[in-house]
Amino acid sequence: MSRLAPGHRGCPGCCDAMAANFVLEAAGDDIIVVSPTGCLEVMTTPYPESAWEVPWIHSLFENTASVAAGIESALKALGRKGNTKIIGLAGDGATMDIGTLGLSGAFERGHDITYVCIDNEAYMNTGVQRSGGTPYDASTTTSPVGKESFGNRTQKKNMPAIMAAHGAPYVTTTSISYPKDMMRKVKKAVDIEGPCYIHAHAPCSTGWRFESSRTVEIGKLAVETALWPLYEIEYSEITGVKKIKNKKPVEEYLKAQGRFKHLFTKEGGEKEIVKIQEIADWNVKHYGLE
């Protein structure tokens, strides 16, 4: 039985719902879930309804990790901790931008929590504003294409590296387009005592502008072009990498999405695509993807 009940208000092809389902499926019943303000919270808990079949709490936008740390401490103090796992399920903005302080603190202190960042690369709940997770040249409402702009001017913040720098027992990337990979990693994380971080790439049809039936396909293209490398880090050392068998050029990923459309229509777009290919090539080299 799904622990995220049907009937929630996610969009067709919603990456958040898929991510939540995979996490709940892998982690089992003995969990308490914390979510920040965002799509997942809004679509699953319009009062008095709730789609959550496990205990779930939302407090604010930027305090998921702190709330999770508080729950963990309370269960310990009250003698109820046992094997119960506290799981943070948060978006890229809540994780990589506004919630970084509390997340860093919780990992530094070593709380027994698993934190899953569902990264759809912008603030989708509020109308597609850029976040620290937005990739280079993606057009968002706060990094729009214009006469003098190709979209977002910065690369994605390397959040897994930041989390790994805390010396966490387990940090990994995954993608909702690889359910087995994601569920294996979630299971591994909840079985480890201590703070674990899972960064799940999650294509959003609304924000990235593609057909809602193509969510999984787009996520796979990100991995196959090496723009989203899948790897595992244990105590700051890379211990596992998903190799790419037939690496595809980044154009295949970019042209499938409205947010990168300008790279193919605007003068100078080819040069920008070369730069994005360089990002993919760096990933291949850095993580040993081939």
Next chain:
Amino acid sequence: MLFLIMITVKDAVSALMNAPKMQSRWCWRRNDMTDNPMEKMSVVEGSYATAHAVKICRPNVISAYPITPQTHIVEDLSQFIADGEIDNCEFITIESEFSALSALVGASAAGARTYSSTSSQGLELMHEVVFNVSGMRLPTVMTVVNRAVSAPISIWNDHQDSISQRDTGWIQLYAENSQEISDLTPLAYKVAEDKDVMLPAMVCMDGFILSHVFEPVVLLEQDLTDKYLPPYRPEHILDTKNPKTFGSFADPSVYTEFRYMQQMGMDIALKKIEKAADEFARIFGRDHGGLIDTYRADDAEILLMAMGSVVGTIKDVIDEARSDGIKVGLLKIRSFRPFPVEAVRKTLADAAVILVLDKNISIGLNEGSLCTEVKSCLYNTDNNTPVMGFMLGHGGRDIPKGTIHRIIGKGQQVVKSGIKVENEFVDLRGDLI
């Protein structure tokens, strides 16, 4: 480190207790209860009295950031934890005030009795969570060591910090001295955790004037406190065996009722605070008043109103003015939220002038918040007594007895010739303006 000095030498306490000037400080009891037995008193720092009271209340999760600015409360609690003196308690040495209170959201929802302490800038940083805790009906207790807010940066006392949180849905209690801060702590838990209240509570104490000053205090006894404060057993918790959803989003068709029910909780808290104060007096033999307290107010023509440590100075001045034949008294506010409208109206019924002292200002209104509340209490009643507001003690400016005497003098003028100025800053330095 300036650390606890516990002087239990009977003579030292006795000297303090018998000093004539100190007498009025110790005459706060409504019902003229017997004095504290001297052998039970310890001379401790206000911060220590607070930390000790928290320990005795058996918290399960303490989450606090020690800076912005620093008090010894968190250090003292850390020492208790290090010495294994608090059972079933996790102490989170957290990275910011924002996270400190956020962690307590999770801990409280999981069923823990929770505690934090903060001050000025830290409280301002918490602000978003402060609203959230109350809206989620989580009965956290937090000591606010009252200090001025920046800019300009200041570490000294006033009430601007907690007053800025006035409308967040927290119970706000103000202490006059270290004994009261200690005794208000279990009372705050008792009222906050009442199933008909379920609202968080701030216990406010003046920075430095109370937090860093050593006073004789009867530290809370564990057996009596256990009798007074039952264990926290909330109806709704995060429990894997009985899953519940906390913190749903509310659309316009349901949001209003959440606010209404917070106000209902506050209305019930009015009665519960009085009841909890009475029960405290019965069990511990100390009575600091309920929602309010009064001092020589029964026949007073000039009635002063204030909160916090300045009340001690005011009581001394009242004794002096009374010996000069001036009929002056005091209404001390202990509970600023919920605001005790009825009790205040009743006490103010026969005064000829009301003088309100505020260590804060609503900038743009040129009035302190207590003054605003008092005026609002009297409007739509038959009581048309003049109310004059005095803003003083900002950023730790000392409030000497002479200042209070001058304020009483202004009250006498109002009685004679009517009110000319509604609000004024006190002891302004003309050379700086």
